[in-house]
Amino acid sequence: xxxxxxxxxxxxxxxxxxxxxxxxxxxxxxxxxxxxxxxxxxxxxxxxxxxxxxxxxxxxxxxxxxxxxxxxxxxxxxxxxxxxxxxxxxxxxxxxxxxxxxxxxxxxxxxxxxxxxxxxxxxxxxxxxxxxxxxxxxxxxxxxxxxxxxxxxxxxxxxxxxxxxxxxxxxxxxxxxxxxxxxxxxxxxxxxxxxxxxxxxxxxxxxxxxxxxxxxxxxxxxxxxxxxxxxxxxxxxxxxxxxxxxxxxxxxxxxxxxxxxxxxxxxxxxxxxxxxxxxxxxxxxxxxxxxxxxxxxxxxxxxxxxxxxxxxxxxxxxxxxxxxxxxxxxxxxxxxxxxxxxxxxxxxxxxxxxxxxxxxxxxxxxxxxxxxxxxxxxxxxxxxxxxxxxxxxxxxxxxxxxxxxxxxxxxxxxxxxxxxxxxxxxxxxxxxxxxxxxxxxxx
Amino acid sequence: xxxxxxxxxxxxxxxxxxxxxxxxxxxxxxxxxxxxxxxxxxxxxxxxxxxxxxxxxxxxxxxxxxxxxxxxxxxxxxxxxxxxxxxxxxxxxxxxxxxxxxxxxxxxxxxxxxxxxxxxxxxxxxxxxxxxxxxxxxxxxxxxxxxxxxxxxxxxxxxxxxxxxxxxxxxxxxxxxxxxxxxxxxxxxxxxxxxxxxxxxxxxxxxxxxxxxxxxxxxxxxxxxxxxxxxxxxxxxxxxxxxxxxxxxxxxxxxxxxxxxxxxxxxxxxxxxxxxxxxxxxxxxxxxxxxxxxxxxxxxxxxxxxxxxxxxxxxxxxxxxxxxxxxxxxxxxxxxxxxxxxxxxxxxxxxxxxxxxxxxxxxxxxxxxxxxxxxxxxxxxxxxxxxxxxxxxxxxxxxxxxxxxxxxxxxxxxxxxxxxxxxxxxxxxxxxxxxxxxxxxxx
Numbered sequence: 001x002x003x004x005x006x007x008x009x010x011x012x013x014x015x016x017x018x019x020x021x022x023x024x025x026x027x028x029x030x031x032x033x034x035x036x037x038x039x040x041x042x043x044x045x046x047x048x049x050x051x052x053x054x055x056x057x058x059x060x061x062x063x064x065x066x067x068x069x070x071x072x073x074x075x076x077x078x079x080x081x082x083x084x085x086x087x088x089x090x091x092x093x094x095x096x097x098x099x100x101x102x103x104x105x106x107x108x109x110x111x112x113x114x115x116x117x118x119x120x121x122x123x124x125x126x127x128x129x130x131x132x133x134x135x136x137x138x139x140x141x142x143x144x145x146x147x148x149x150x151x152x153x154x155x156x157x158x159x160x161x162x163x164x165x166x167x168x169x170x171x172x173x174x175x176x177x178x179x180x181x182x183x184x185x186x187x188x189x190x191x192x193x194x195x196x197x198x199x200x201x202x203x204x205x206x207x208x209x210x211x212x213x214x215x216x217x218x219x220x221x222x223x224x225x226x227x228x229x230x231x232x233x234x235x236x237x238x239x240x241x242x243x244x245x246x247x248x249x250x251x252x253x254x255x256x257x258x259x260x261x262x263x264x265x266x267x268x269x270x271x272x273x274x275x276x277x278x279x280x281x282x283x284x285x286x287x288x289x290x291x292x293x294x295x296x297x298x299x300x301x302x303x304x305x306x307x308x309x310x311x312x313x314x315x316x317x318x319x320x321x322x323x324x325x326x327x328x329x330x331x332x333x334x335x336x337x338x339x340x341x342x343x344x345x346x347x348x349x350x351x352x353x354x355x356x357x358x359x360x361x362x363x364x365x366x367x368x369x370x371x372x373x374x375x376x377x378x379x380x381x382x383x384x385x386x387x388x389x390x391x392x393x394x395x396x397x398x399x400x401x402x403x404x405x406x407x408x409x410x411x412x413x414x415x416x417x418x419x420x421x422x423x424x425x426x427x428x429x430x431x432x433x434x435x436x437x438x439x440x441x442x443x
Numbered sequence: 444x445x446x447x448x449x450x451x452x453x454x455x456x457x458x459x460x461x462x463x464x465x466x467x468x469x470x471x472x473x474x475x476x477x478x479x480x481x482x483x484x485x486x487x488x489x490x491x492x493x494x495x496x497x498x499x500x501x502x503x504x505x506x507x508x509x510x511x512x513x514x515x516x517x518x519x520x521x522x523x524x525x526x527x528x529x530x531x532x533x534x535x536x537x538x539x540x541x542x543x544x545x546x547x548x549x550x551x552x553x554x555x556x557x558x559x560x561x562x563x564x565x566x567x568x569x570x571x572x573x574x575x576x577x578x579x580x581x582x583x584x585x586x587x588x589x590x591x592x593x594x595x596x597x598x599x600x601x602x603x604x605x606x607x608x609x610x611x612x613x614x615x616x617x618x619x620x621x622x623x624x625x626x627x628x629x630x631x632x633x634x635x636x637x638x639x640x641x642x643x644x645x646x647x648x649x650x651x652x653x654x655x656x657x658x659x660x661x662x663x664x665x666x667x668x669x670x671x672x673x674x675x676x677x678x679x680x681x682x683x684x685x686x687x688x689x690x691x692x693x694x695x696x697x698x699x700x701x702x703x704x705x706x707x708x709x710x711x712x713x714x715x716x717x718x719x720x721x722x723x724x725x726x727x728x729x730x731x732x733x734x735x736x737x738x739x740x741x742x743x744x745x746x747x748x749x750x751x752x753x754x755x756x757x758x759x760x761x762x763x764x765x766x767x768x769x770x771x772x773x774x775x776x777x778x779x780x781x782x783x784x785x786x787x788x789x790x791x792x793x794x795x796x797x798x799x800x801x802x803x804x805x806x807x808x809x810x811x812x813x814x815x816x817x818x819x820x821x822x823x824x825x826x827x828x829x830x831x832x833x834x835x836x837x838x839x840x841x842x843x844x845x846x847x848x849x850x851x852x853x854x855x856x857x858x859x860x861x862x863x864x865x866x867x868x869x870x871x872x873x874x875x876x877x878x879x880x881x882x883x884x885x886x
Contacts, residue, residue, distance in 0.1 A: 026643060163623075180605050184599060198469060217471055219471075238681055246780070253696070254772065259769050272801070275801040283805075283806065285761060286762050286810060290813070293757055294754065296753055297751065300753075311740045312736055314739070318869065321865070322701055322724070325861065328700075329699070329700035330697070330709055339708045339709055340709055344710070347710070355718050355721070358718040359718050359722055363729055419768065422761060423761055430757070
């Protein structure tokens with residue numbers, strides 16, 4: 001199925017074949033396919049879909065298509081789609097639409113949904129509350145298993161997941177029971193007797209990144225979200241958690257490459273916005289690099305006497321930068337995965353120190369040999385070798401310390417990555433290099 | 444609950460309190476807690492747990508603890524734990540244990556399990572087959588809903604997930620039905636009538652990274668895995684997919700920082716192994732950087748006449764490297780997320796070119812002003828400014844081209860990240876800088 005087949009069927013007005021063909025496509029793929037159509041065609045295809053399919057496909061579309069559709073649909077059609085959608089998807093749409101579109105969406109939802117939407121919009125952008133859904137199954141502990149299954153069968157159709165059901169008492173979360181546990185139990189058992197009481201849960205204000213981590217750590221399908229009074233207000237499902245993990249990873253990588261993060265995709269973001277996200281750190285790092293430049297000017301005497309000294313600056317700077325970024329990357333990732341904690345401060349430094357000793361000696365020997373063979377100058381080989389050892393050790397130690405300190409200061413360790421580390425290490429390596437050179441060559 | 448409480452209860456031989464307390468701890472947390480105990484204490488605590496808990500906790504332990512336990516348990520105890528474990532976890536354990544331990548495990552499993560284990564061990568390390576489980580529910584299309592539910596209730600206890608059931612005919616996958624669909628249907632409906640026939644599935648030999656991506660894209664809880672004859676052989680569940688995504692992200696980041704990837708955690712890996720994973724790329728990059736050094740020596744005349752020229756080398760190199768790594772990071776991540784494809788080659792280059800124009804002009808103006816104010820030398824400001832513009836444009840274009848080419852050549856784009864890009868851009872920026880300087884200063 002591709003764009004041409006759809007267009008052909010639209011032209012022939014063969015809507016029953018079109019409908020049959022569309023039903024065979026997964027909604028995610030269908031949403032991608034519809035992106036290629038024009039507005040008029042898009043509306044035709046969308047109207048051919050049955051309500052449920054239309055709603056799921058709609059939730060996977062990009063913002064501009066959603067906007068186009070909302071504007072094109074009649075109030076009645078819009079209401080039908082909105083009724084079929086899960087509440088957390090509706091909230092996502094509202095968050096990305098302009099005010100006039102939001103107004104039309106809200107006009108076409110009933111009052112109860114409208115209130116729920118308003119509540120969910122009040123949670124901070126990166127919180128568990130902002131990614132949760134309020135459509136879950138809740139049970140009472142004195143229900144028997146057959147009653148619980150009956151409730152799931154009648155209420156489940158509108159719930160995002162029925163696989164984990166939550167047991168509440170006065171709105172407080174007291175346990176959970178999976179549908180597997182229910183089905184494996186005898187009909188007459190009480191929910192209260194088979195429920196799991198040691199529930200992994202989170203607060204509405206918890207950072208969504210931490211919620212994502214809980215899913216990976218505990219292998220869960222959903223996590224209940226409670227308010228400050230321990231009352232159950234919603235659940236986060238694993239599909240939303242995976243989206244969060246993906247977004248947070250992209251954010252980390254973007255920060256580690258000295259850019260401001262953005263949730264927009266590469267092509268969706270304008271050239272101007274791209275430039276804006278990149279220029280700040282470039283300016284900071286460029287101006288910081290002039291410190292290294294100023295240090296170099298103080299050694300004019302040295303490299304006027306031995307111009308060859310300048311030739312090793314790029315190699316020293318690059319190697320220092322690479323060593324530092326190796327260490328900082330491992331530490332930043334370790335901190336994200338909770339494998340490394342601030343209390344490991346000295347353990348990490350000692351480990352990096354030992355690694356840097358091995359690495360730097362190998363690099364110094366290889367480079368020393370190369371210099372000696374090329375220039376037959378033993379002193380020069382020793383000077384560059386010693387500078388290399390000092391630079392590598394410094395780079396690795398700085399590279400592991402800075403992310404740990406950032407973590408302690410509640411900053412994102414991701415900013416302490418290659419670009420910043422490189423700039424800092426450059427300054428030190430130039431200082432060390434020219435000092436060692438001055439010493440050995442008695443300049 | 445902490446280590447001290449456990450030790451206290453062991454000393455008092457109060458095993459019933461210990462058992463009660465242990466039951467309140469999530470198996471993931473319990474596994475972490477047990478890591479702190481000595482071998483003798485570990486065995487005592489493990490024997491207090493009930494079989495099911497023991498098996499789940501065991502599956503979350505680290506390799507060395509698992510080895511310790513397997514060696515400490517009697518054959519009968521080991522068999523009980525193995526019987527309770529899901530097959531994919533057993534396979535994971537076998538993959539990380541030494542030969543003598545594996546022998547003991549296999550001795551304590553029945554023949555059928557042993558055959559399944561051997562089959563699964565034959566799949567390539569990074570394939571869908573290696574992360575799948577063969578414990579799933581399969582149904583026939585002529586079953587009615589009540590029969591299907593009955594089968595789930597009797598067989599489900601040993602299955603890793605019962606939430607998606609697979610419909611097969613002559614072992615071939617013909618559809619799937621979620622337990623939600625079953626519960627929402629009338630008892631007398633036929634499975635064949637309510638099943639979803641457009642199934643998202645994968646091959647046993649598919650790269651596990653792609654399987655992980657499918658989960659994120661299609662919001663699935665499980666993906667069926669078929670062999671080359673379309674026969675259903677297993678399923679991958681979302682919890683394993685999340686582990687894969689986490690591991691693949693770490694691998695990408697490690698490669699992007701010029702290191703060989705490893706699945707061991709930071710502290711588990713020895714200093715020697717760390718050094719080994721880091722040294723290769725450092726050597727390659729260090730030796731490549733000498734090219735830049737050699738180019739510099741050819742311009743000895745230039746910086747002997749105007750020594751100040753040397754002072755701007757670090758700034759130019761760093762800015763070039765940072766610009767290149769910004770672009771390459773975005774492209775590498777975009778390729779991983781399938782947001783960018785090779786066919787976007789020229790679109791990406793044109794976008795990066797426009798971004799680099801804006802960014803480079805701003806950087807050149809700021810830096811030009813700084814140089815003019817500090818040194819009152821207009822020509823120098825222009826030389827450095829022009830070099831900066833050329834360097835930034837070049838860096839961004841190279842930074843976006845190389846990952847795309849790597850992808851086309853079936854290489855991992857992650858190797859075309861900051862370190863390699865920086866080294867390449869350095870060479871060009873030095874060439875451009877000294878050529879512009881020679882031209883303007885008529886050297």
